[in-house]
Amino acid sequence: MNDTRLAPKIRLHVAQPLGPAQTVPLEREQANYLFNVMRLGPGDLVALFNGRDGEWLAEVITAGKRAGELRCHAQSAPQRMPPDVWLLFAPIKKARTDFIVEKAAEMGAARIVPVQTEFTNSERIRRDRLQAHAVEAAEQCGGTYVPEVTDLLRLDRLLDQWPEDRRLMFCDETLAGGAAGLSGFARGDPWAILIGPEGGFSEAERARLRGASLARAVSLGPRILRADTAAVAALTLWQTALGDW
């Protein structure tokens, strides 16, 4: 029994149900990661989560180069859902888009929605790759939940069919006053946070956002923030005022 057994440092997201004595077959990439990269073997423990059943300690039963099996022992953390807040952002360069998804998962966004605005350069995204980044961030940050990354949606169409109970926080660089726009709301309401593209919103978009009854503007200070910085700052303001911080 090595140190890994006592306090597993490896957390793995799996798709299968987790429960007492539940066996979990590994996919090829997972087996490669655990047994070739991390050099685990039978008897070692890892922590598993699937986004629904909390975190479970699981023991390696069989370890092959391309396959393997784990068996759950006991639940090590309860399932913890993030507050119901979506992060909407306009994709930018590849590396910074990856960062935004990673940060949104760490910061406890429930859903990540890439949006196409009038000034968005990106026409398409790799949804599967972004989803993998969200999984990796959840594995790293000790969370038991992985936010879904949606397909790229057009902002105007999204606003056309906006859910009537979901409030929208957007970041307006022309505004002063910090998070004052969030005061007076109760925790527990559904929200979305919209980070504009680096070129800013168009005049039409800004007018529409300002006119929307569910929308509230906040300020992120006197300096211009890059979109990935703005995503973390906006989630910090929201989580502190209305979320689980």
Add this chain to the structure above:
Amino acid sequence: MNDTRLAPKIRLHVAQPLGPAQTVPLEREQANYLFNVMRLGPGDLVALFNGRDGEWLAEVITAGKRAGELRCHAQSAPQRMPPDVWLLFAPIKKARTDFIVEKAAEMGAARIVPVQTEFTNSERIRRDRLQAHAVEAAEQCGGTYVPEVTDLLRLDRLLDQWPEDRRLMFCDETLAGGAAGLSGFARGDPWAILIGPEGGFSEAERARLRGASLARAVSLGPRILRADTAAVAALTLWQTALGDW
């Protein structure tokens, strides 16, 4: 006269004094950037700042491959100093250390101090490279100030000679309560924000921080944040409560 003249998108940090009709000789790298990369020529305008004299519109007078000269026209923005807050952080992998410096400059830290803690892996940093990242971030974010990046300092020695009027905010993952630790303070006091290493503080360090009369702990929520995410979140809390947001 092209569009660049009307609204220069290029901002350049220089060392020289800026003022009416002041001429500014360019260094080799600056000349290469303006004239070869960005293809500016005589008559084009750029925005200059030096961290002291505000932002100035300057016109290209001579443009060579390795040298050139600008002349200041008019001040386009006043000098704006950030609040007196330092960001102390334990350097991590190269790319994320670069990000922390970039984010600290964007978020309005006055000084960036890499610190060596008991669980810091990094023994050394490239101070000149980190300083260049801070300059680039200031150029991008529209700021007129560039925070100084100091040499790597040992946390214990830094605490031994801590300035007696500077408060210290540190992020304690064992705590609940968000930014409550910042309430009751007036804006304008000198502060520092300390982001721990990814391995956490040692018990001795934590005890010392908790016992320091000038230190205040805040919580960054129930998920574990990477150091670069924590730096942005901590600066957001501080700027909102005590800074210039």
